[in-house]
Amino acid sequence: MNVLRGSMPHLVLDKISIHYDGQPAPAVERVSIDVAGDDFVVLVGRSGCGKTSLLNVAAGLVTPARGNATTDGRPITAPGSDRTVVFQNDALFPWLTARENVAFALRLRGVRPAERARRADELLALVKLGDAGDKRIWELSGGMRQRVGLARALAAEPQFLLLDEPLGALDALTRERMQTTLLDLWTASHAGVLMVTHGIEEALVLATRIVVLAPGPGRVVRSFEPGFSRRYAAGEGIRAIKADPAFAAARGELTDAIFEGEAA
Amino acid sequence: MTISSYTERAGHRTEEADGLSVPWSRPSPKRKGVSARMISAVTILLVLGAWGLSARLQLVSPVFLPSPVAVWNKFIVVARDSFVDATLLQHTVASLGRVFAALVAAILVGVPVGLAIGISTVGRGIFDPLLEFLRPIPPLAYLPLVIIWFGIGEPSKILVIAIAMLAPVALSTASGVRGVSQERIDAARSLGATRRQVVRHVILPSALPSILTGLRIALGAGWSTLVAAELVAATRGLGFMIQSAAQFLVTDVVIMGILVIAAIAFVLEFTIRRIERALVPWAGRE
Numbered sequence A: 001m002n003v004l005r006g007s008m009p010h011l012v013l014d015k016i017s018i019h020y021d022g023q024p025a026p027a028v029e030r031v032s033i034d035v036a037g038d039d040f041v042v043l044v045g046r047s048g049c050g051k052t053s054l055l056n057v058a059a060g061l062v063t064p065a066r067g068n069a070t071t072d073g074r075p076i077t078a079p080g081s082d083r084t085v086v087f088q089n090d091a092l093f094p095w096l097t098a099r100e101n102v103a104f105a106l107r108l109r110g111v112r113p114a115e116r117a118r119r120a121d122e123l124l125a126l127v128k129l130g131d132a133g134d135k136r137i138w139e140l141s142g143g144m145r146q147r148v149g150l151a152r153a154l155a156a157e158p159q160f161l162l163l164d165e166p167l168g169a170l171d172a173l174t175r176e177r178m179q180t181t182l183l184d185l186w187t188a189s190h191a192g193v194l195m196v197t198h199g200i201e202e203a204l205v206l207a208t209r210i211v212v213l214a215p216g217p218g219r220v221v222r223s224f225e226p227g228f229s230r231r232y233a234a235g236e237g238i239r240a241i242k243a244d245p246a247f248a249a250a251r252g253e254l255t256d257a258i259f260e261g262e263a264a
Numbered sequence B: 001m002t003i004s005s006y007t008e009r010a011g012h013r014t015e016e017a018d019g020l021s022v023p024w025s026r027p028s029p030k031r032k033g034v035s036a037r038m039i040s041a042v043t044i045l046l047v048l049g050a051w052g053l054s055a056r057l058q059l060v061s062p063v064f065l066p067s068p069v070a071v072w073n074k075f076i077v078v079a080r081d082s083f084v085d086a087t088l089l090q091h092t093v094a095s096l097g098r099v100f101a102a103l104v105a106a107i108l109v110g111v112p113v114g115l116a117i118g119i120s121t122v123g124r125g126i127f128d129p130l131l132e133f134l135r136p137i138p139p140l141a142y143l144p145l146v147i148i149w150f151g152i153g154e155p156s157k158i159l160v161i162a163i164a165m166l167a168p169v170a171l172s173t174a175s176g177v178r179g180v181s182q183e184r185i186d187a188a189r190s191l192g193a194t195r196r197q198v199v200r201h202v203i204l205p206s207a208l209p210s211i212l213t214g215l216r217i218a219l220g221a222g223w224s225t226l227v228a229a230e231l232v233a234a235t236r237g238l239g240f241m242i243q244s245a246a247q248f249l250v251t252d253v254v255i256m257g258i259l260v261i262a263a264i265a266f267v268l269e270f271t272i273r274r275i276e277r278a279l280v281p282w283a284g285r286e
Helices: A051-059 A098-102 A106-109 A113-127 A142-155 A172-189 A200-206 A227-233 A238-243 A243-259 B001-012 B014-021 B029-056 B068-080 B088-119 B123-132 B137-152 B154-178 B182-190 B195-224 B238-247 B251-279
Strands: A010-018 A028-036 A041-046 A064-069 A083-086 A160-164 A192-196 A207-215 A219-224
Touching: A028 A051, A028 A064, A028 A192, A028 A219, A041 A051, A041 A200, A041 A243, A041 B029, A051 A083, A051 A160, A051 A192, A051 A227, A083 A142, A098 A106, A098 A113, A098 A142, A098 B182, A106 A113, A106 A142, A106 B195, A113 A142, A142 A160, A142 A172, A142 B182, A160 A172, A200 A227, A200 A238, A200 A243, A200 B001, A207 A243, A219 B154, A227 A238, A227 B001, A227 B029, A227 B137, A238 A243, B001 B029, B068 B088, B068 B195, B068 B251, B088 B154, B088 B195, B088 B251, B137 B154, B154 B195, B154 B238, B182 B195, B195 B251, B238 B251
Parallel strands: A041 A192, A041 A207, A083 A160, A160 A192
Antiparallel strands: A010 A028, A010 A064, A207 A219
16 A cells, blocks of 8 residues: 555564563563554553553663664664654643644644644644644543544654554543544554554454464464454445454454463 | 521522532532631621720720721821831832742742752752751741841842742642653653753643642742841831831731731732633643
């Protein structure tokens, strides 16, 4: 789907081990994940499998004990706007309007006010909040806030979008609707996505690849390529996809993989 | 009076009447607020009444306890003419000027100090013990030292007030800074913010509600230090006015001065709360 296939960026986590200070055992041991620029990789697994830790390594917020994290071959040593993060709690700035929040990355770069307002309005329209630019953050619902958070992350024009349970704090119905929003953004932004979630169905709908992690210490146990998100990108309806018997089968298989080895 | 005004309210609002019919149910916050204010008003009236009554019956000599009316008259006289060579307005302006000069000084020093405590271990190591040492000392205790070091001029008076204000400003700033959510900082960093930009664009605005609370507390602390600051070599000021009056046993001026100080403190508190609401409307709504 990307024309310049040869120059596609890669976010690579290579044999990453993470060891937190004061912890007897490593949180993550020798995990390798490769996210291409048109991938939507979803990390799932039980609590304590280190999925958020791995995302933080990719973000540059956590330094691994061993292993290499790189984007385009350059080592990741600090956070950078080529890999923007969206957190579960939107982490928006309440002293700014929705538009100013979205324009934050542009403001940091010294983009002129008129230009950054124009860019921010474009992005707000993309997340279907075209008329909410002047709204204050506390006037928005949880789903709207998360949309602003996504638009803010996209404003930096990242190569990769790192999503840490972005739909985790939303109610079930909003979450359902946000799934298609995420897919639309993924297609529109040409950014690779690495996402952490607890939602099994969410993972199946969104991912081009699902990486299943198990705890104690965190390690990869399975990898799936469900392909439903490509079908959505090709124009198939989300309800039709979810009603497909293949979807139910995949859900069963993924659930088994997640709870494999756990005493019932 | 209480009963009549209460029934009047209950007639207007049916849900309050419901609340009244089940007295042991959890009161609605609204009803509780109204009745607390009512009780306060009644309390103040009762105190005023007791004061007026005891003055009227001459339970205490008027030299020690002038009547409310005498104090009110004195207020008019001093406001129009003067007491110890200055009108009430001039005394008030002198005192307010000192307190606000001290507030500016306390902000200029206290906010950076609080920021240093909040964001760096070195800063906390240096300033925390100093502030903890300074905080509990009453102004009257360090006043003599300030005078020995800085003389009896205006700077000493401002300094005494500023010292009292420093700890609340710095400590509130520090607690505001420490309360900034890590996610918010991480989000800004991932959007490309440098350390400096994080402080300027994320930490300071996040800490602003807490800083404003600190200013409000500091203003209270500074205002209550006023009399001490004006103990020595002042020629104007509400504290000076009270002390001069006390020396000549002009009790009505003493009481009037106390009430004026209290009234101004009340107005300041109210004003800052309004400023807080205008400046940080998001506080408590996140």
